[in-house]
Each structure stands twice: as C-alpha cells, then as structure tokens.
Amino acid sequence: MKKVILIIIDGLGDETAEQLGGTPLEYIAPKAETFNMFAENGLCGLLYPIAPGVAPASDTGHLSIFGYDIRKEYPGRGYFEALGANIKPKPNQIAFRTNLASVIPKNKELIVIDRRAGRISGEEAEELYRALDEKLSENGFPAKIIHTLEHRGVLVIEGDEYLGAVTDTDPHEVGVPICASEPWERLSPSEREMAERTANILNEITKLAYDVLNKHPINKMREERGLPKANVILIRGGGISKTIMSFREKWGFKAAFVAAGALYKGVARALGMDEIHVEGATGTPKTNLNGKVEGALRALDKGYDFVFLHIKAADNLSHDKKPLEKADFLLRINHALKPILGLEDTVVVITGDHTTSSIRGRHMGLPVPMVIWSKEEMRRDRVKKFCESACAEGGLGVLRGHDLMQLILDLSDRSVEYGTYPSKSKLVLSVF
Numbered sequence: 001m002k003k004v005i006l007i008i009i010d011g012l013g014d015e016t017a018e019q020l021g022g023t024p025l026e027y028i029a030p031k032a033e034t035f036n037m038f039a040e041n042g043l044c045g046l047l048y049p050i051a052p053g054v055a056p057a058s059d060t061g062h063l064s065i066f067g068y069d070i071r072k073e074y075p076g077r078g079y080f081e082a083l084g085a086n087i088k089p090k091p092n093q094i095a096f097r098t099n100l101a102s103v104i105p106k107n108k109e110l111i112v113i114d115r116r117a118g119r120i121s122g123e124e125a126e127e128l129y130r131a132l133d134e135k136l137s138e139n140g141f142p143a144k145i146i147h148t149l150e151h152r153g154v155l156v157i158e159g160d161e162y163l164g165a166v167t168d169t170d171p172h173e174v175g176v177p178i179c180a181s182e183p184w185e186r187l188s189p190s191e192r193e194m195a196e197r198t199a200n201i202l203n204e205i206t207k208l209a210y211d212v213l214n215k216h217p218i219n220k221m222r223e224e225r226g227l228p229k230a231n232v233i234l235i236r237g238g239g240i241s242k243t244i245m246s247f248r249e250k251w252g253f254k255a256a257f258v259a260a261g262a263l264y265k266g267v268a269r270a271l272g273m274d275e276i277h278v279e280g281a282t283g284t285p286k287t288n289l290n291g292k293v294e295g296a297l298r299a300l301d302k303g304y305d306f307v308f309l310h311i312k313a314a315d316n317l318s319h320d321k322k323p324l325e326k327a328d329f330l331l332r333i334n335h336a337l338k339p340i341l342g343l344e345d346t347v348v349v350i351t352g353d354h355t356t357s358s359i360r361g362r363h364m365g366l367p368v369p370m371v372i373w374s375k376e377e378m379r380r381d382r383v384k385k386f387c388e389s390a391c392a393e394g395g396l397g398v399l400r401g402h403d404l405m406q407l408i409l410d411l412s413d414r415s416v417e418y419g420t421y422p423s424k425s426k427l428v429l430s431v432f
C-alpha cells in the first residue's frame with residue numbers, strides 16, 4: 001500500500017485576469033516546472049470541491065474533499081476555529097469566528113469599510129482582543145474572546161440556555177451596515193427562544209466592541225499612521241456542535257497535518273489528525289513553504305500514511321484582488337514542492353478547496369485544477385501543464401470533492417472490489 005500526501009492550496013482556482021492573459025496558474029504555467037512534472041507524469045482533472053456552482057467556504061470545501069457529508073456532518077465554522085485555537089468547545093459552549101474590522105458610524109449604524117481592518121496582525125491585534133475580553137468579563141457577559149491569527153479570533157458563549165443557530169453580524173461586504181444577529185428560520189419554539197438569547201448577546205457584544213475598540217490607544221496610533229482603525233468585531237459561523245467520525249475510522253489512514261491557519265488546524269484536529277509543527281508557518285505569503293514541505297516528508301518518515309498539507313495565502317491574495325501577487329506566490333509553492341517529486345511509493349494529490357476569484361475577490365463555485373501523481377507506473381494522460389485550462393483536458397475528467405478519497409484509496413492500493421467482503425482481521429481459521 002502506498003502512502004498519501006494531499007496538498008490543498010487554498011483558493012487555487014481563479015478567473016481570467018486581463019493583465020495576466022489567463023488565470024494566475026495559467027500565467028505561471030510556462031515556467032512552473034515542478035507543477036508541470038506532476039501534471040506530465042500524473043493524471044489531471046477538474047474538481048468541484050462540493051458541487052458545480054456551490055462556492056465552498058474553506059471548512060466545508062475541506063470536509064467535502066475529505067469525504068464527509070457536509071449536509072449531515074458539519075458542526076459550524078466556529079467549532080473548527082475554536083479547536084484550531086486550542087479551545088475544545090464543551091457541550092454547553094458555542095464558538096463563533098470573529099474578525100477585527102473597520103467601521104464608520106452613520107445614522108446610528110456602523111458602516112463596514114474594511115472587513116479585516118487592513119489585515120491587522122501581531123501585537124496590535126492581540127492587544128485589542130485582550131482589551132475586549134477584559135471588558136466582556138467586567139460587564140458580566142458569559143463570553144470569552146481570543147485572538148488567533150492576523151485579524152481573526154474566536155468568541156465562545158457559555159451556558160445551557162443558548163443555541164448557536166443564529167445569523168452572522170458580518171455583512172460579508174463593505175459599504176453596508178453591520179447586521180443584527182437573529183435566529184435561523186425553521187427552528188422549534190424552544191430552539192428559537194434559545195437562539196434569540198444568543199443573538200441578543202452577540203448584538204450587545206458588537207456594541208460593546210465598538211465602544212471599547214474605537215477609543216483604544218492602538219486605534220488612535222493607527223489613525224495617525226494612516227491605517228484603518230480596527231474598531232469593531234464582526235461575528236460569524238455559529239453552529240451546533242456535533243461529533244465527527246475520525247479520519248482513521250472513516251478511511252483507515254493514520255493521518256497527520258501541516259497547516260498554519262486556525263480553521264485548518266481545527267478541521268484536521270476535529271478529524272483526529274496529528275499536528276506536525278513547522279517553525280515559521282504563518283498562513284501568510286511570507287510563510288515558510290520549504291519548512292512545510294519538509295514537515296510533510298518528516299510525517300511520512302514518522303510512520304504516518306496520510307499527510308494533509310495546507311497552504312493558505314493564495315486565497316488571501318485573491319480576496320485582496322491581487323492576481324499577479326497570487327501568481328508569484330503559486331510559483332513559490334511550485335519551487336517548494338520539488339522534494340516531493342523524489343518520493344517513492346507515495347500518491348501525491350495537488351488541488352484546492354475552492355476557486356477564489358482575484359477579479360471578484362470572493363469564493364466561487366467554479367472547479368479547481370487537480371493532479372494525482374505517483375513515481376511508479378500508473379495511468380497517465382496527455383496533460384503537460386498544471387492549470388485550469390490544461391487540467392480540463394485531463395484523464396480524470398470532472399469530479400466532485402466526495403469522489404476524491406475513494407480515488408485515493410484505489411490508487412494507493414486500499415480499495416476492494418465493490419460487492420466483495422475481504423476479512424479485515426488477522427484471525428486465522430483453525431481446523432484442529
């Protein structure tokens with residue numbers, strides 16, 4: 001049986017940018033030697049991580065690719081963010097994902113002008129989250145807020161009387177007011193009552209956040225430096241906690257992961273994958289790509305037979321509408337992946353969790369390119385480049401996310417013929 005490395009480049013697919021004469025991947029294709037080696041010696045195709053036209057969020061895109069039924073097994077984004085920040089939500093806790101954001105007040109409303117407050121990070125973000133957390137406990141909120149990465153954080157509400165089935169305060173666009181949270185539709189009367197309580201708390205926390213953060217000295221300093229104020233938090237990703245079957249139980253792999261972003265760590269931890277820590281892995285364009293690849297190789301040496309390697313910043317650059325910077329970053333990934341071409345007895349899959357258009361700045365339901373490679377003999381196709389247009393001609397055709405694990409089992413020699421029942425135990429029948 002072969003080992004497996006699944007490399008997910010966040011927001012890999014894109015649209016055609018006029019300035020590049022193609023997508024970022026198509027633009028770098030003539031010089032992306034490593035990507036092209038995988039394509040030339042592997043099987044290519046296109047992947048709809050969830051389904052055609054469905055724009056995946058990063059967590060649902062990943063879960064679907066890992067072969068989980070997101071309609072039944074999705075616990076809500078906040079749950080993963082919390083796990084990623086080393087908080088395991090208890091049954092009476094609800095976790096939400098938060099952003100530090102920039103708003104300006106207008107007619108009693110708070111108009112969002114930057115959903116990520118200029119991608120504030122480091123000590124400044126840490127300090128603002130800490131200041132808000134102190135005020136939450138001073139004011140008796142049954143809540144805690146913690147900084148994770150860049151502008152992001154996790155808000156946890158505790159109490160049996162609350163339910164996470166509430167809408168986001170994050171309007172998911174700029175130039176519009178922050179939304180009031182409210183219960184989801186189609187809840188039972190008792191669920192509705194609990195969700196209403198939660199929504200009220202989120203709305204109160206949002207007001208408190210503006211009050212505390214807008215006048216915070218850090219924001220005064222940011223204003224003087226011409227930076228957007230991080231003067232509110234946007235809350236999103238409520239949900240109802242569920243237990244998810246482990247990756248090992250579902251597919252039989254002993255899996256490890258290399259990832260920097262809290263959300264991806266959270267998804268991998270929720271599935272029972274073990275973390276391989278890599279120094280300098282940040283989830284930003286400056287991340288330690290070589291170190292991440294080394295980390296993945298180290299995991300294989302340590303006896304893991306499945307490694308999930310996540311690379312984040314391609315998605316951020318697409319949200320920021322920077323196709324050229326995305327292309328440069330993809331080229332750096334291409335260089336960093338070179339040592340993987342030396343692996344024997346390993347199935348390597350490179351794909352993305354969704355298309356992120358660097359024209360529109362958002363996730364889309366268009367397919368992402370995909371390649372499956374192994375050094376040993378396997379079926380190959382005629383595709384010689386790794387990009388959207390070349391992979392569309394590939395031998396795998398067009399797949400959905402939930403097909404991928406089955407294909408990985410087959411190519412790594414783990415599949416059994418459909419309709420047969422081989423024994424999985426080591427038990428030998430004794431006839432004496």
Ligand code: ZN
Nearest residue numbers: 010011058353
């Ligand atoms: Zn993503």
Ligand code: ZN
Nearest residue numbers: 011315356363
């Ligand atoms: Zn994204």
